[in-house]
Amino acid sequence: MKTPSEENHDLIRWLDDEMTVGERRAFEANWQSDPELAAEAESMRWLSERIKAHLPAEIPVPHADFFNSQIQARIAQMEVDDARERAETAASTSSRFLWLRLPWLAGAAAAALAIVGLVWTQSGSSGCSTILSTYTPNPSMKAQVIEHVDAVATVLLLEGLDPIPAEKKVVGFHVHHAESDAEVATTTLFDENGAVLAVVALNAQGQPQMLK
């Protein structure tokens, strides 16, 4: 017997033409014994057609030439800023690593790098967690990913985060398990005794709110 969730998914897949011919035939065969399902399917199909007919997939951009030229201008400005930043970094790096120009130290550094590389190759990255992509909404923040061989860990460094005021009390939970209710978009957190620690509910902006 199918769960309510699977039944919902069947209806959606039927509507979106994501069923095989056999699945579709079987789904539609149910309509005779389940007029409610038939009415639901028909109502959703009607709605889907109206939405498709009403909302355009493309809207001409107002002042399209200006749209493009402004993007080009911003890119040009970014290139200038980046070049300046690179020049400043290079200048500070070259003075910081001046000692590396000593021949014996350069040799030692190369040997150390070779050892690190060997350790990395031997450990292999296939068994390690991997970060495929990152995104930080705040433009003043940066996310840096490091695969740390020695600690056998993948590290995501979030740079540019505002510090938490020292006087603020950061309180932890010991969450034993959680239960989720998709209908009302809440997750209830329980401790090991089954007592509720908090409820995570999404507000109208899709942001989590901790109740309790």
Add this chain to the structure above:
Amino acid sequence: MSAAPAATDPVEQQLDVDLVIRSQAGDTRAFDLLVTRYRSRIYAMTYHLVRNDTEAWDLAQEAFIKAWRALPNFKQDAAFYTWLYRIAHNVTCDWLRKKKIQGDGEFDDEHTNHRAMPGSRTMPQGFDTPDRAIKRQELGQRIDQAIARLSVDHRQAVMLREIEGLSYEEMAEVMGCSLGTVMSRLFYARKKLQEMLKDTYENPI
């Protein structure tokens, strides 16, 4: 997700893949062609989500700027448009969260009513009588308002499927979730729309 429409202009016939490679090498003219190719679709997406001309314009531009910044890391393992769309989706959803306008049910009567581009698959077919045209416009407004009242996740699911025509796999990629979540969001979004537009179904135009 479909790529650029077929064109006879040799410039427009250039493949995304070639333009992306040239852009990655720093060719801003190649990137300009990509902007021209996809700006209407990206702008439509940002407009449908934020429902304000000026903000949608800025957000679409921001998406292209972020894409340019991120191009060196783009491995072409997905279609360029899918990748670009995801960036635009992230930029817009984050902006909505900041502005706290998501799903708050506030309708602005001054919002511009956009019309579909000529030749778009979404253009209503046939000719209406004046009375029928007015009713269709009313239904359009009701649909706009109902979609505006959905949460960002649900609104996005409806748009990706009904407007963009993405497959479930592509939707999961753009929305950063599983296929099951895609189906659940589509189901609940449509249930909510159905409820809000129930009277129009019972008294069809």
Add this chain to the structure above:
Amino acid sequence: MTTTFQRQNIFCKSGLWRRLCLSCVIWHASFCLAQQPTPAVVRQPATDGKVWGALIYATTDADKLTGSAEQMPTTPQDLPARLAKVFAPYTHFEIIGQHLQDVFREYESWVVPSRDLFLKIDSKGPAEDGGMNLHLQVWREQQVVAKADAILRAGSPLFIGGPKWRGGQLLFVLELRKK
């Protein structure tokens, strides 16, 4: 039609609809809280695995530790030593909160060792070698500060360097556990 629309518009403009929805959610949440510690009867959705998440305070000064009663887990093995390798110069690591969470197949999962810093996880299905494809969001209270697509594999934790606090730093550790 027009009358219905106007009524609906006023209803929405006044924010009544939003308040009603939020009230329902909060009422539901309050009801859950009032019911504790009654065992829940909600049928749980399908899962793709389990993750363990912890919020950790890192500092160079043992006197600044908060006195949290949370114990270091046996896995990830040698967690303090591994954290020290990554987050030098910090030498003391204290678990502020921890959370063992099922990763739901169809719904978002929250890993909440603290109300200040927590994660939202969406499963994107299994990966090779028993790993799990995830979309992660790092939340700081009501702001999403970072998003990432990741493959999490058992035995290879993900360390997240968070905000500075009390002269030290808050860290997040996420590890895939067996289902």
